Amino acid sequence: MGDVLSNLALGFGVVFNFVQWAPPFLGGMSIPIPVNILLCLIGALVGTLVGVLPGIGTIATVAMLLPITFGLPPVGALIMLAGIYYGAQYGGSTTSILVNIPGEAGSVVTALDGFQMAKQGRAGPALAIAAIGSFFAGCVATVLIALLGAPLTKIALAFGPAEYFSLMVLGLIFAVVLAKGSVLKAIAMIVLGLLLSMVGSDIETGASRMAFNIPELADGLGFATVAMGLFGFAEIIRNLDTGGESDRQLVQQKVTGLMPTKDDLKAAAPAVGRGTVLGSILGILPGGGAVIASFAAYTLEKKVSRTPQRFGRGAIEGVAAPESANNAAAQTSFIPLLTLGIPPNAVMALMVGAMTIHGIVPGPQVMQKQPELVWGMIASMWVGNLMLLVINLPLVGIWVRLLRVPYRLMFPSIVVFCSIGIYSVNNAPVDVILAGVFGLVGYWLIKHDFEPAPLLLGMVLGPLMEENLRRALLISRGDWSVFLTRPLSAVLLAIAAFLLVLAVLPTLRAKRDEVFVESEN
Amino acid sequence: MNWSGRSLAGGCFAVIAALGAWSGQGHAQQAYPTRNITMIVPFAAGGPTDVIARIVTGHMAQTLGQTIIIENVVGAGGTTASARAARATPDGYTLITGHMGTHAASVPLYPNLAYHPEKSFEPVALLAGTPILILARKDFPAKDLKEFIAYVKANESKVNAAHAGVGSVSHVSCQLLESILKIKPVSVPFNGTGPAMNALVAGQVDYMCDQIVNAVPQINGGTIKAYAVATPERNPSLPDVPTTKEAGLPEFQAQAWNAIFAPKGTPKEIIEKVNAAAAKALNDENVKKRLLELGSVIPAPADRTPEALGTLVKSEVAKWTPVLKPAN
Numbered sequence: 001m002g003d004v005l006s007n008l009a010l011g012f013g014v015v016f017n018f019v020q021w022a023p024p025f026l027g028g029m030s031i032p033i034p035v036n037i038l039l040c041l042i043g044a045l046v047g048t049l050v051g052v053l054p055g056i057g058t059i060a061t062v063a064m065l066l067p068i069t070f071g072l073p074p075v076g077a078l079i080m081l082a083g084i085y086y087g088a089q090y091g092g093s094t095t096s097i098l099v100n101i102p103g104e105a106g107s108v109v110t111a112l113d114g115f116q117m118a119k120q121g122r123a124g125p126a127l128a129i130a131a132i133g134s135f136f137a138g139c140v141a142t143v144l145i146a147l148l149g150a151p152l153t154k155i156a157l158a159f160g161p162a163e164y165f166s167l168m169v170l171g172l173i174f175a176v177v178l179a180k181g182s183v184l185k186a187i188a189m190i191v192l193g194l195l196l197s198m199v200g201s202d203i204e205t206g207a208s209r210m211a212f213n214i215p216e217l218a219d220g221l222g223f224a225t226v227a228m229g230l231f232g233f234a235e236i237i238r239n240l241d242t243g244g245e246s247d248r249q250l251v252q253q254k255v256t257g258l259m260p261t262k263d264d265l266k267a268a269a270p271a272v273g274r275g276t277v278l279g280s281i282l283g284i285l286p287g288g289g290a291v292i293a294s295f296a297a298y299t300l301e302k303k304v305s306r307t308p309q310r311f312g313r314g315a316i317e318g319v320a321a322p323e324s325a326n327n328a329a330a331q332t333s334f335i336p337l338l339t340l341g342i343p344p345n346a347v348m349a350l351m352v353g354a355m356t357i358h359g360i361v362p363g364p365q366v367m368q369k370q371p372e373l374v375w376g377m378i379a380s381m382w383v384g385n386l387m388l389l390v391i392n393l394p395l396v397g398i399w400v401r402l403l404r405v406p407y408r409l410m411f412p413s414i415v416v417f418c419s420i421g422i423y424s425v426n427n428a429p430v431d432v433i434l435a436g437v438f439g440l441v442g443y444w445l446i447k448h449d450f451e452p453a454p455l456l457l458g459m460v461l462g463p464l465m466e467e468n469l470r471r472a473l474l475i476s477r478g479d480w481s482v483f484l485t486r487p488l489s490a491v492l493l494a495i496a497a498f499l500l501v502l503a504v505l506p507t508l509r510a511k512r513d514e515v516f517v518e519s520e521n
Numbered sequence: 522m523n524w525s526g527r528s529l530a531g532g533c534f535a536v537i538a539a540l541g542a543w544s545g546q547g548h549a550q551q552a553y554p555t556r557n558i559t560m561i562v563p564f565a566a567g568g569p570t571d572v573i574a575r576i577v578t579g580h581m582a583q584t585l586g587q588t589i590i591i592e593n594v595v596g597a598g599g600t601t602a603s604a605r606a607a608r609a610t611p612d613g614y615t616l617i618t619g620h621m622g623t624h625a626a627s628v629p630l631y632p633n634l635a636y637h638p639e640k641s642f643e644p645v646a647l648l649a650g651t652p653i654l655i656l657a658r659k660d661f662p663a664k665d666l667k668e669f670i671a672y673v674k675a676n677e678s679k680v681n682a683a684h685a686g687v688g689s690v691s692h693v694s695c696q697l698l699e700s701i702l703k704i705k706p707v708s709v710p711f712n713g714t715g716p717a718m719n720a721l722v723a724g725q726v727d728y729m730c731d732q733i734v735n736a737v738p739q740i741n742g743g744t745i746k747a748y749a750v751a752t753p754e755r756n757p758s759l760p761d762v763p764t765t766k767e768a769g770l771p772e773f774q775a776q777a778w779n780a781i782f783a784p785k786g787t788p789k790e791i792i793e794k795v796n797a798a799a800a801k802a803l804n805d806e807n808v809k810k811r812l813l814e815l816g817s818v819i820p821a822p823a824d825r826t827p828e829a830l831g832t833l834v835k836s837e838v839a840k841w842t843p844v845l846k847p848a849n
């Protein structure tokens with residue numbers, strides 16, 4: 001304990017470090033500048049902006065801003081990049097709630113209830129609870145990293161290909177459970193999502209699959225491309241459709257209260273807690289941790305709720321839980337990087353790049369060799385989370401006012417921002433065209449009561465599932481029993497089977513039909 | 522379908538060429554370079570190739586007196602970016618930092634490659650190489666390279682090799698090692714060096730070949746072990762790791778070299794000017810220091826000419842083609 005405290009003191013010392021700045025025009029006088037705090041603030045601001053602008057993902061932003069950080073000291077550079085990363089998780093919920101466009105894979109579920117809340121005039125409380133939940137989760141996860149970072153590393157190492165595959169199966173079952181309409185349609189959407197995820201290159205042979213010789217498809221369909229199309233563009237087409245008009249006016253007129261009420265907070269508090277725990281654990285896993293965390297948190301809330309029929313129609317827990325989970329996961333995903341020196345996802349890999357250019361290659365000894373770096377970063381996360389709360393709560397009012405902008409002005413700007421965002425990911429015009437195509441597909445799906453969320457989950461989890469299945473079978477020499485003989489994997493599969501049985505039980509199906517009928521009214 | 526696609530591509534080509542000729546006119550009279558130069562890096566910012574390109578071009582920009590803008594174009598193992606660079610106007614304002622994968626191993630790996638390293642590019646300058654190491658999980662039974670070879674030969678059906686994805690440096694260098702040892706272990710593909718290293722540290726796979734940059738901290742931390750470095754000389758960042766020659770496998774020589782290329786048809790004077798700037802950068806003490814910190818090998822002055830790079834590309838294409846062809 002004493003160690004942790006002295007380490008944290010070191011960390012905060014780094015964060016609150018003042019650098020004497022003596023510009024020549026001051027004639028020898030110097031001003032103390034809290035450089036790292038400023039960098040943290042810049043990171044948080046840029047991250048929020050990136051999260052809010054639909055389409056521009058964290059990876060693209062970090063990649064674009066990485067060269068700027070080459071001129072900074074390594075600690076400052078990493079503090080700023082980390083700020084962008086978790087700042088984007090805060091901001092990502094904004095477009096999900098306001099215009100039903102998830103900016104990040106982690107905020108797909110937030111759109112389910114968040115947008116419904118906005119439609120009911122409760123965009124303010126939804127945005128506020130997302131920010132509060134994220135702040136709480138961020139603080140808890142920071143403490144967790146400081147206290148248990150090293151032992152938790154074992155989780156990351158205990159997960160081999162077989163365990164990942166089973167976790168992905170569980171993730172897909174979540175998608176079935178969370179669907180509010182027909183189970184059959186939800187499964188159809190998941191399968192379609194899995195199919196779309198197959199586009200690209202075969203992992204083992206490198207052969208191109210379903211890419212129709214289009215070089216831009218060689219690396220598969222981008223998440224942003226499909227998400228913008230299915231959610232953003234499809235929603236716009238539906239709104240411009242006859243009948244959408246009155247729906248829009250509803251959103252604009254009924255805005256009530258910016259902050260959550262006491263009842264809202266009471267309903268959301270346990271959801272925030274559960275979301276934080278789930279997110280903290282799943283975030284440590286390299287790969288799709290944050291995405292699964294948000295889906296798992298939503299599913300759990302729906303399962304423990306006494307009124308599951310409210311979910312998908314503006315339940316505040318449905319916003320609070322996944323937002324807390326994805327932010328907790330965003331923070332704990334730093335654990336493998338800080339303790340093992342192994343980047344668990346693409347953004348972290350870019351951060352390793354930032355360290356490499358400064359001559360620091362993180363490894364298992366990074367905590368001993370670079371304590372200022374590691375503890376400075378951990379301390380900065382707490383400072384950054386506080387800043388984000390302070391930035392985001394006042395912004396709620398501005399965002400809600402944005403909803404009052406006439407739709408004829410709003411939709412062209414959404415289309416323009418989405419298109420710029422999609423283009424910026426790969427600098428590929430093909431992606432923008434594809435997003436348009438998926439917009440039409442999405443419109444058809446909405447008209448036929450298919451939900452796009454399970455499709456997106458299938459698409460995100462598909463590659464992880466396929467790759468790990470093949471890795472596991474390669475290592476076991478084709479022996480399928482490996483998924484059951486490895487204890488962790490067996491447990492995960494058992495939970496998945498249990499959830500599936502629950503989902504198809506006749507009693508539950510009756511309930512589901514009831515929900516479905518209700519939502520029709 | 523095929524026919525119309527080709528004619529469309531041809532059409533685009535003509536338009537691009539025409540545009541190029543038009544934009545090129547204004548600069549023909551002045552000395553190169555008169556405006557910013559774009560350096561395409563076919564990999565993500567922060568990767569080994571990107572880091573090397575940034576260190577060297579930072580110095581080159583001072584010599585040339587113009588800003589060099591790095592453009593990271595990722596996708597399809599760097600071949601998307603290389604195809605784009607091959608189509609660029611050959612005026613010296615679009616250059617690419619290619620590497621062993623994009624400008625040699627890609628030939629056998631991608632049968633429909635939209636460019637050819639020798640026919641579509643002018644070699645400009647070799648920058649730096651990153652040595653390849655033979656690595657294993659920390660509890661792998663073999664003590665040194667000799668035991669390793671004996672072990673993998675005896676247990677060929679049980680051994681698992683990891684690599685960072687088809688076409689990656691770790692993939693092609695493992696293929697080379699396997700063809701030399703005449704073994705066919707199961708090779709498990711991962712998505713990038715990070716996950717592959719994670720699997721090696723966790724002991725889920727047995728061995729892999731990877732670039733020195735990624736491996737040094739893990740080796741020093743004792744989470745994995747290194748048997749040999751596939752270069753003629755030991756690397757200063759890992760003085761205790763023997764070379765493949767010392768350890769008894771001299772045939773295994775592999776380096777992830779990085780070099781600047783220009784689109785075919787770029788004037789000779791421009792290539793010489795860029796080459797001189799690159800050579801000057803490699804002589805700079807600060808550039809040298811930073812490259813060595815990464816574990817890179819800086820080419821000897823004789824290997825820095827465009828002609829030497831041309832020869833290297835030719836020999837590398839010839840080296841990788843038989844190794845990687847059967848894989849497809």
